Amino acid sequence: MTSLRRVFGTLVCCSWSFASLAQPPQEPVNKILANLNGSLKFSVKQFKGTDLISQQIFGRNSSLQTNTGTWNLQLKQTLVPGHPEAVDISASFKIEAGTAQSSAVDASFNFSQWNPDNYVLVPASVYNGNRYRVIGNGYNPDYPKDMYYNPSVPLSISNNPRLSIEKGMVSTVQLQTGNAATPAMCFFSEKEKKGFIVLTGQQTRLGNNGLTISENAGKDSCYFGISAPAVRKLAPGFGDFHKSGDLAPDWKTGDELTLRFRVYVFNAESIPALLTKFMEVRKDLSGPNHPRNLVPMSKMFEVVSTITRGRFVQVPAGSYYLPENNNDFQLGWVSGMMNTYPMLALNDEKERKQVAAELDFVVDKLQGKSGYFYGGITAGGEIRPEKMHPDFKPVQAMVRKNADALLWFMKHLMLLKTQGHGNIIKPAWETAAKKLAAAFVRTWKKSEEFGQYIAPETGEIAVYNSTAGAIVPAGLALAADYFRNKEFLNVAADATRFYYRRDVQKQGLTGGDCGDISQDANSESAFGFLESIMALYHYTGDTQWLKMAEVQAALCATWTISYDPVFPENSAIGKLGSPMAGAVWASIQNKHAAPGICTASGDYLFKLFRATGNIKYADLIRDIQHAQAEAVNMPGHITTDNLIGSSMERIQPSDAEGKGSIGNFINTRNSWTETNGILMAMELPGIYLRPESRKLYVFDHVEAKILENAKTWTILSLRNPTDYDASVSVMAETEKQAGNPLNYTAFVNWPKVKVKAGETIKVKINKAGVASLL
CATH class of the missing domain: 1.50.10.20 (Glycosyltransferase)
Incomplete structure (x- = not known):
């Protein structure tokens, strides 16, 4: 299938079809993707600048022969314990012989029965596919006259990466992981009552990964791709686009790279179900982050x-x-x-x-x-x-x-x-x-x-x-x-x-x-x-x-x-x-x-x-x-x-x-x-404590732990690792009190505990929430 597509306002020629990219099922990921009529493929892409000139796909075996080299793919798929809807993928690409010029490796999820009504999300970049009327081409564009005193005005946005609202047009969103609050791509299918989330890492040794969503002109096929590295024609700016300057690297014999990602396909009744699932899993691949205690x-x-x-x-x-x-x-x-x-x-x-x-x-x-x-x-x-x-x-x-x-x-x-x-x-x-x-x-x-x-x-x-x-x-x-x-x-x-x-x-x-x-x-x-x-x-x-x-x-x-x-x-x-x-x-x-x-x-x-x-x-x-x-x-x-x-x-x-x-x-x-x-x-309280259940949460830039917990009092160890003396507010309450809404000015009455820079102290908190030093 050959068609013209518009990439961020620029018409370019593109030849592809999802049928030609088909490959044998790969369990267990394709088992869960089948719920969305989807499949996963891996490929090597060659570029001239930022123009894609060839894409070669790994087939039944783990080898791929190109005109200039031999590639090997080692694929590891692991079901996430306790989460039958999730699969961890590790795809290791290696060029075993020969070379590859200006090439990137790619994993893409192909959905052959796509519906343009699907809700598409890339955190902080794309919401509902950004399928809205676009005005202007730059920062804070002026509103056209028809937007004034017009109750039926359609939602109108700046010139951002988006899937098209126009019929008969291929549309592509090209991002890199630095464009997303979480390196992820998601969608919700109302028809299938399913949600899809793929989480990936920010980068490999080649730099930030690419995130691509591309919908065909008929809007009945779509793919979500992760590439290493990102190779975008245009980089999105503040309501406009500029040449990305991305370059695919040259590969020599022995060069290798591993792409890691986690895929979820799950039952979802609505867009809110997708959102709440996303919040639940958004740190699952990256793991806990490590905030520093700098300034009390x-x-x-x-x-x-x-x-x-x-x-x-x-x-x-x-x-x-x-x-x-x-x-x-x-x-x-x-x-x-x-x-x-x-x-x-x-x-x-x-x-x-x-x-x-x-x-x-x-x-x-x-x-x-x-x-x-x-x-x-x-x-x-x-x-x-x-x-x-x-x-x-x-x-x-x-x-x-x-x-x-x-x-x-x-x-x-x-x-x-x-x-x-x-x-x-x-x-x-x-x-x-x-x-x-x-x-x-x-x-x-x-x-x-x-x-x-x-x-x-x-x-x-x-x-x-x-x-x-x-x-x-x-x-x-x-x-x-x-x-x-x-x-x-x-x-x-x-x-x-x-x-x-x-x-x-x-x-x-x-x-x-x-x-x-x-x-x-x-x-x-x-x-x-x-x-x-x-x-x-x-x-x-x-x-x-x-x-x-x-x-x-x-x-x-x-x-x-x-x-x-x-x-x-x-x-x-x-x-x-x-x-x-x-x-x-x-x-x-x-x-x-x-x-x-x-x-x-x-x-x-x-x-x-x-x-x-x-x-x-x-x-x-x-x-x-x-x-x-x-x-x-x-x-x-x-x-x-x-x-x-x-x-x-x-x-x-x-x-x-x-x-x-x-x-x-x-x-x-x-x-x-x-x-x-x-x-x-x-x-925000510096320290929040529920003594009955021994629940302790620290918001301030200090460290605290429960040393003793009696019926009417709790003793905490409180350490200030920063360079500044701290006066730490403490909010303690019972389970029953926690069921009542918090007054908007409650902070006025929170007791404060002073702890000097580098100091560790013991604090006794009584039933009424009053704190005293020991």
């Missing part, structure tokens, strides 16, 4: 709060803490009214007054007539419009920023009351927050969604679709409790069910809540939506929300690096030896990971861990916290070449910005990464 949470709080203290300004527009690296103010998303929360937690009179001044400023200068807020303002006092089209007025603002504004407004008010400072809460603050909640309710009742961009003057949705309103239900749930308004909670529940059904269940993605992407799938909406689901559980106690939360946490895990990537030795991360499992990928457009969640502590993962007992949720947030610390600029651990305690948003395992960018930090600072670090230091 208390030290993180100290150094970042010191930065923020010095960034309060009074400019013509008003008084506020500087959000980023200029004097303009931006609400929510990455900055304003988020970095104030830790400053309020200091319980310091000066900072409290400054936080109050910022709240005054936000209410006075940014709230529109509808109740919605504008997204930003210049230092001179000029409102900053967002994603505007010249043909439309009035000024627009991000729904995401308004969602953040509501959530953090409520958290500020709750914290002030917990601290005993409720008397300073101004009626204007409460009125503004209530008006914002009411605006969301009106929008929901009118449109049954929150949209992506709104007009604060009129309250109209300017751009529909996406999961930009992911955090809205959380804000509404908190506001419902604070203002004793059941309608707020009812809308929060209805909206959560809607977004879960439309976006998570049916599409396996959430997206569109960032100001610098289109409606692309992204991590921020995934984590933000988990915040909302857990807020519903908090205020209702209904376990339906827990079930949704477990699926959503699995979606979050697809965005989080699951293993410790190998970075170039001479890169900044390589020189520091930083294990980066836990770094969180941004979006399918912005192809890099970041230190932490934008912008939150992720305490909802800890709350999910408490509610379910599933340690994978604790592991996930601990990984995120430790990766964040690896990016923090500290003496002897220079990352930003900036202020001590500063950090930036770029951890780059991919070559999206060029091969020279892999593993190198950007020498700047981003306040949101600093803010999420300090929020984790606040809202």
Whole structure:
């Protein structure tokens, strides 16, 4: 079969058919693949540059004769004990005689009865095959006119690797393992009620492996390929593509290489079943990662709060803490009214007054007539419009920023009351927050969604679709409790069910809540939506929300690096030896990971861990916290070449910005990464203990173990291996207490244990959770 195919916008000639690639069954892997009408083949590919010029396939025996050499394949297949749905594969390729120029070895899974409705996932790169309308060819493209004030606008994304939505076109996704949060390819078949996952390693001695998904023009055949090394025609950038610069190596007699991977084929009723299975197995091949204890949470709080203290300004527009690296103010998303929360937690009179001044400023200068807020303002006092089209007025603002504004407004008010400072809460603050909640309710009742961009003057949705309103239900749930308004909670529940059904269940993605992407799938909406689901559980106690939360946490895990990537030795991360499992990928457009969640502590993962007992949720947030610390600029651990305690948003395992960018930090600072670090230091306990069951989990950069456990007390050994003195928060509770939702300001009352750098101490924790030194 000869056809024209489009590879990332470029038409090239391609001749192949799955029938011609057939080979004899290979047990036991083909036994499980048969459930999906699939088979596994191995081949040697020869290239001219990045053009494939030949592919020769191993047949019945283990030998392959080419024009220039003789290859041998040693194949080992092992059923995974206790997992009949999983097979470990070790494929060792060796050229026993002769040579091979510009060649790569390949393992591919061929599915001959493919359905284009299958949900296809490559963690952090491809969601639902990225089969969506594409706009622009570059970073943060402008929206076309037809996307404005159009309730039927289709989900629209940037120019990313994707399977085509057009009929009669071959489409190919070419990635390397550095493009994925976990080196894996997955799909769910609704027709077969089956899921497929293949996990592989990051690299071999030849460099990063390649991940290829290619669908024929008839969309009834598809293959998933793993190659060593990656040889892509084009490398994906930030909403565009560039020449990959990949080269296949020359082989000489005796050269050999082993590809290892694990294959799962399992029963699955839905996309959520695939997601939860993925979270269960995502570390099974790579094994446990090894986070380092570098900076205690208390030290993180100290150094970042010191930065923020010095960034309060009074400019013509008003008084506020500087959000980023200029004097303009931006609400929510990455900055304003988020970095104030830790400053309020200091319980310091000066900072409290400054936080109050910022709240005054936000209410006075940014709230529109509808109740919605504008997204930003210049230092001179000029409102900053967002994603505007010249043909439309009035000024627009991000729904995401308004969602953040509501959530953090409520958290500020709750914290002030917990601290005993409720008397300073101004009626204007409460009125503004209530008006914002009411605006969301009106929008929901009118449109049954929150949209992506709104007009604060009129309250109209300017751009529909996406999961930009992911955090809205959380804000509404908190506001419902604070203002004793059941309608707020009812809308929060209805909206959560809607977004879960439309976006998570049916599409396996959430997206569109960032100001610098289109409606692309992204991590921020995934984590933000988990915040909302857990807020519903908090205020209702209904376990339906827990079930949704477990699926959503699995979606979050697809965005989080699951293993410790190998970075170039001479890169900044390589020189520091930083294990980066836990770094969180941004979006399918912005192809890099970041230190932490934008912008939150992720305490909802800890709350999910408490509610379910599933340690994978604790592991996930601990990984995120430790990766964040690896990016923090500290003496002897220079990352930003900036202020001590500063950090930036770029951890780059991919070559999206060029091969020279892999593993190198950007020498700047981003306040949101600093803010999420300090929020984790606040809202996550350093040590979590359930004495009755002897369950102990350590989130902080210390080591702890149970020495003695009696009915009314527990003695812990606590060691601080870092270079900094630590004040470790301890949360101890009974099994019964763990069944109750955790108060949003519970951290205020956690006892602290001081342990000096390098010191080991004994701590006695009594029934009430009070800690004392022995």
